[in-house]
Amino acid sequence: MILPARLPELAFYLGEMWQRAAEKHPAVPVTLDVPLATLPDLGTAFxxxxxxxxxxxxxxxxxxxxxxxxxxxxxxxxxxxxxxxxxxxxxxxxxxxxxxxxxxxxxxxxxxxxxxxxxxxxxxxxxxxxxxxxxxxxxxxxxxxxxxxxxxxxxxxxxxxxxxxxxxxxxxHPSQPALITHTSGTTGVSKLMVHTAQALFHRLLPQQVIAWPIRKKETVALCMSFVHSRFFHSLGVFLNYGNPLVILADPAPEKIAPVFRRHRPGLVETHPNNFIQWEDLVDAPGAPLSSVRYYSSTFDAIHPRTIQRLLAASRRPRPLLVQLYGQSETGPISGAWYTRKTAARNDGRDVGYVLPGFIKLRVVDESGRPVARGKSGHLELRGRGRIMTYLGEHERFLNNFNDGWWRLGDMGYLGRFRKLHLIDREIDQIGDIDSNLELEDILMSRLDELLEVIIVAGPDGEPVPVVCTRGDAPLDPERWAKATADLPALAEPVQWPFDEVPRTSTWKVRRVEITRMFHEKREKNTSDAGSAG
Known part of the structure; x- marks a missing residue:
């Protein structure tokens, strides 16, 4: 295995990241889409x-x-x-x-x-x-x-x-708190996660190894949450390698297109739900995605349809989409890569192989006992990149451990060669449906007009599809009926504008919030009906 020429001394210090990069690669350009809010006179070219x-x-x-x-x-x-x-x-x-x-x-x-x-x-x-x-x-x-x-x-x-x-x-000291970030808040008030410089380093190392082939070669465009630990790690990877950077604050396709046409990035990274929006760039004038050799996706699983469209838009030989599955508390857990050929066979729940040498992962049953390979259960992890605590909620942090293993809160199973397949978040499971996420992937692949579909529990526990269409066009009931004919029974779809779906800072859907909104709406309707009576 080839390792990078220089890495931090078993600690990733954010305060020295830019200085070290400048010592090695002082003249490498960094371009912003908008000026710095605090020092706007400096412009956008650095x-x-x-x-x-x-x-x-x-x-x-x-x-x-x-x-x-x-x-x-x-x-x-x-x-x-x-x-x-x-x-x-x-x-x-x-x-x-x-x-x-x-x-x-x-x-x-x-x-x-x-x-x-x-x-x-x-x-x-x-x-x-x-x-x-x-x-x-x-x-x-x-x-x-x-x-x-x-x-x-x-x-x-x-x-x-x-x-x-x-x-x-x-x-x-490398074992002291170095960074505090917060969880996505998809299930309520965000938790504050305490990272050490040592833990940040152990997350950085596998990402440095994965990115080795593109060192210095490609312009890298990053459009991600500026407060997420993943953004700091992406910077740490590419600053170390001397790649030109384009850093974007606005993910809207109409804002991204002219920037990509001008700078022609070879690698782009954004949130999976922004990649869905960027499907609109596939046939856009000037082919803004044509220069992309590598798409990098983290934070959440990405729909197979989106992978296929993004790869098809590239005019580079052998383009790849690299997907890392991980959590804010642990860093990267598994990795997968897709070509135009393999993307067509991707089932969407496959999130790649557990990172060898960096992560230990097991699947356990309801009582916490390991299950056989191929059997689904709760995912648990051991890794050096794990946070040290939830600030102010240490007991809550400790409650996530099972005999020294960290409970991820995801359901899944391990296949051959420790390939990881996700099923659902534990909290999102609905009745007899095996996987909400799998149904969502199927619907996205069958209905091109869908920009998003989210299946959540309704007021009576029924699976309710919340759908968003391109341009908020009305959903065709006949096409919907045909697409769902062979799927488990679903409630009538609820159509929402894409921009009104409650999301986190990394564009994850707040499913629990949607369910709460459905409950509140029914209670209000019941109350209004009672008042009218």
């Missing part, structure tokens, strides 16, 4: 060296404001790449960045700030006058400082602290 200088400058400004090693600094601001640079600056000052998604509602942010116990808060005027209006921010934080350029009351603006004295980076 290099590794200039962004390393931005991080160093931001760290100096934060130190001047009073940020010190080991302190928690929550970053919750409007979506922009400066989120990531501010987090790296926080880490460079020796503090612990806490990444709170721009998509979180104010009441959830309030609960997380309370759990953080008087953190610093980096936010902006837009958040304070919007979702955080009414949240007692000053009472919940040690101090609040402003990103962006818009003022708010008497709070200090980071952008106005020009000339702050530069300082050497501060390294905490």
């Amino acid at each position: 290099t590794y060296a200039t962004l390393a200088d931005v991080v160093d400058d931001l760290a100096a400004r934060l130190w001047e404001l009073g940020v010190r090693p080991s302190e928690r600094v929550a970053v919750h601001k409007s979506d922009n790449f400066d989120i990531t640079l501010l987090a790296c600056a926080v880490a460079r000052a020796g503090a612990v960045p806490v990444m709170l998604s721009a998509a979180l509602p104010g009441d959830i942010v309030e609960q997380l700030l309370r759990r953080l116990d008087q953190p610093w808060l980096i936010t902006d005027a837009e958040k304070l006058t919007g979702p955080l209006d009414g949240v007692p921010v000053r009472d919940l934080t040690r101090r609040t400082v402003l990103a962006g350029t818009g003022p708010h009351e008497d709070l200090p603006l980071i952008s106005e602290l020009d000339g702050a004295a530069r300082r050497p980076s501060v390294q905490l």
Whole structure:
């Protein structure tokens, strides 16, 4: 096995990531789709060296404001790449960045700030006058400082602290907290996950190995959640290898197309549900996907139809879609790759082979005992990339262990050569249906007009399909009936606009939230009927 020429010393330090990249590859370009919100005058064209200088400058400004090693600094601001640079600056000052998604509602942010116990808060005027209006921010934080350029009351603006004295980076011990992120919140209030620099390194290593073939060769386009640990790892991989970067904040196909036509990336990574949207680019003018040799998909399983369309749009020889299955608590667990030929045979529930040498995975029954190969059950894991705890909820963290194995919350089975097949999340299983996810894949493959289909439990436990169509066109009942004729009985489909489906910061569907909405609607209808009577 060929290993990268240089890796961090068994620790992945976010505060030094850009500096190390600049020492090796100073002139490699980094292009943004929009300027940095905090330093907009810098424009959108950078290099590794200039962004390393931005991080160093931001760290100096934060130190001047009073940020010190080991302190928690929550970053919750409007979506922009400066989120990531501010987090790296926080880490460079020796503090612990806490990444709170721009998509979180104010009441959830309030609960997380309370759990953080008087953190610093980096936010902006837009958040304070919007979702955080009414949240007692000053009472919940040690101090609040402003990103962006818009003022708010008497709070200090980071952008106005020009000339702050530069300082050497501060390294905490590799076993100390280095980053705090939050779970997707698909089942309720997000949990705060504490990562160490050691654990972050053990996640980075297999990703470095997988990406070895494209070092320096391809322009890499990343359009992902800026607060997710996966984004930091993607940066860590490609900065180490010296790949030109295009970093995008807006995943809308009409915004992506001109950027891809201009920069012609060879590798692109986004969330699976954004890839579904990018199917619209397959036949778009100027062939924006024609240069893509590699598609990288993480966060969630991806529909086979989407894989086939994306690969068909490439004009490169032997294009691949590489899929990593993992969880925020553990990092990558298994990997798969698809060619145009193998994508046609993909059943959608196959998420590849368990990463050898990095991950131990087993399948257990309801009582926690391992089952035979090929038999489905609960997935449990051992790996060095696992988080150290849920902040403020350590008992909840410990409850996920079974004899030292971490319960993933997914159902699945292991096939030949430890190939992993997913069935469903434990919490999403409905009655006698073997796999909601499999049914969704089948419907997506049979109905080209579907942009999304989500099968959730209705008020009486019945499987309800929530469907989104391209352009919100009406669903053809005859085509639906034909597509579902040989499937388990489903309730009548409920059609929603794609943009109204509740999602997480990584575009995962909040299935529990949809079920709750159905329950609330029925209770309201019952109440209204009673009042009318």
